Amino acid sequence: MYVIRVRKSLRTHVGDLDVGAVACGLGRTIGNKGGVGLRLRVYDRIMCFVNCHLAAHLEAVNRRNADFNHIYRNITFGRSINNASVGVSSTAQMLRPATPVAINLDEGKPDLAEADMVIFCGDFNYRLFGITYDEARDFVSQRSFDWLRQKDQLRAEMKAGRVFQGMREALIRFPPTYKFERGKPGLGGYDSGEKKRIPAWCDRILYRDNRSSPSSECGLACPVVASVWQYDACMDVTESDHKPVRCKFKVQIAHVDRSARRQEFGKIFMSNEKISSIREELRCVPEISLSAEKMVLQNQDTCPLKITNKSNNEDAIFQILCEGMSAINDGEEPVYRHRGSFGFPKWIEVVPAVGIIKPGTAAEISIHVDDTHASEDEGAQQHWRAEDTRDRFAILSVVIRGSKSTATRSHQCHVHHRYSPKNAVQHEPSIKSFGSKKHQSSNHRSSAKFDDHHRSRRES
CATH class of the missing domain: 3.60.10.10 (Endonuclease/exonuclease/phosphatase)
Known part of the structure; x- marks a missing residue:
């Protein structure tokens, strides 16, 4: 022993x-x-x-x-x-x-x-x-x-x-x-x-x-x-x-004194050109632009959101999240509730919510709102409008990162779902965009195409 x-x-x-x-x-x-x-x-x-x-x-x-x-x-x-x-x-x-x-x-x-x-x-x-x-x-x-x-x-x-x-x-x-x-x-x-x-x-x-x-x-x-x-x-x-x-x-x-070793590693990271280049590459996030920063839609409206990758050599990987939402009566200031990991609210649909944009190209995202609910009664599907008459607001966060980067950059788009009575006349979606009037009219035409698409899908 x-x-x-x-x-x-x-x-x-x-x-x-x-x-x-x-x-x-x-x-x-x-x-x-x-x-x-x-x-x-x-x-x-x-x-x-x-x-x-x-x-x-x-x-x-x-x-x-x-x-x-x-x-x-x-x-x-x-x-x-x-x-x-x-x-x-x-x-x-x-x-x-x-x-x-x-x-x-x-x-x-x-x-x-x-x-x-x-x-x-x-x-x-x-x-x-x-x-x-x-x-x-x-x-x-x-x-x-x-x-x-x-x-x-x-x-x-x-x-x-x-x-x-x-x-x-x-x-x-x-x-x-x-x-x-x-x-x-x-x-x-x-x-x-x-x-x-x-x-x-x-x-x-x-x-x-x-x-x-x-x-x-x-x-x-x-x-x-x-x-x-x-x-x-x-x-x-x-x-x-x-x-x-x-x-x-x-x-x-x-x-080895680990504290001293960390300090020495820090000095190397700061002074070594190759490491500095790698760190810069990991921090690089492609520049993008959104076609709209605010959207006003009524029920069953669909609007396009264009995301343009301004980089000439780097893919832009995007993910769209719902950062917060609010429901208020007309004239009140919205108080947003954080959505966390709960995804999109039921009344808004974003397609696609993730994707890759090649350098110098753009991706078009469909933003569709629908406040109706569906149920089945004896085999017959019935639709009705919700009794809630408040306007709804959502903050969409477009998160961008590069194909090699660990850093991200977020851009916001505010979606306003305006309440209208059941028999009210439908209006064209209102978009406040970063682009020119010519670009806005293009967005309206795209919106009409999305409306026709969803209308034909419902009729079928």
Whole structure:
């Protein structure tokens, strides 16, 4: 078991805690051997801690190497732990559904290879070779650890590049941690039974950071640099045949000040000509003109609204919305109610309400008003005028944007639906336009065509 403590001042910068496990026992399925890992993010840097138990016995060096390789390549992190309480987990938290964190960008590459810092700890089971039990006990009693390290299997395998590649270990200055008789304190507690297992440094802590060489300094090019403050064994523990090993790290983490980064990005956006050109293109909205800004119509009237794209090289995408509406008696000032996303009122029809206008061309929109209601009574359709005798007003908003722009520009057209008695004589729609008299007469002729069209449609 291992404990990770995070300084209180850093807890707000820690997140994305995940766990993973790999079995290395019989058939790579039994969990008596294997590894469990924890991954966390600090200042956007990824740190992984793996506790493992490798194959036992003096002669099983190759099996231990294979166990490490299997754990390193196959451990994956995907089960999320409560981010709010770093270093505190419960059984309930560990049993939460898996929530993968997408940190590994290169699929097929081990998760541990993507980490900025990796720490392996646990019972690695590497022994001392080429030495007898009595010789080892003598060297331990004399604290001749330098000579004993020459007989360490793990040190020899790492030097040959066969295991824990790229990782390092602090200098061992404590006695071998295996094997002890339970309940016996001090160095006299080494195994003295029939097997007399040779003392060995089975329990180890190894690590890797971002450094490619010991002289590398912490910076954005080498964001995580670790150094060991303490590496020793807890020789007073007598409840196990192993002595626990502990290690304290000082870890330097380089990170970007996001506020300063935003300021620098702002300077780049303001000074870079290419970016400025793109921003101008995104803000560009084609110029358009409307044939009328006000319309006065009576029931069943239809008027055209022409939208002209003045741009020579940019499509104009339009959408017509009802911005507000009002119903008042003659002589009163209209008070408009915002329509929001409710669309057009029932008495007004706009066709088409959306479209694209090619450069230098125009689109003609049909504005039709109708205040009658329809119902069915015994199969016969009946029409009648609404009892409401008030005039109706609507504000149509013509929203324009370019084919590449994110900005929009709105133009308004006011529609006045004038109430008239049932038998009143129909008048030509009244239009106040931006164009000349010639253009207005053209609009009247277009309106007559729309009236004929709707009249023939009703008669049919």
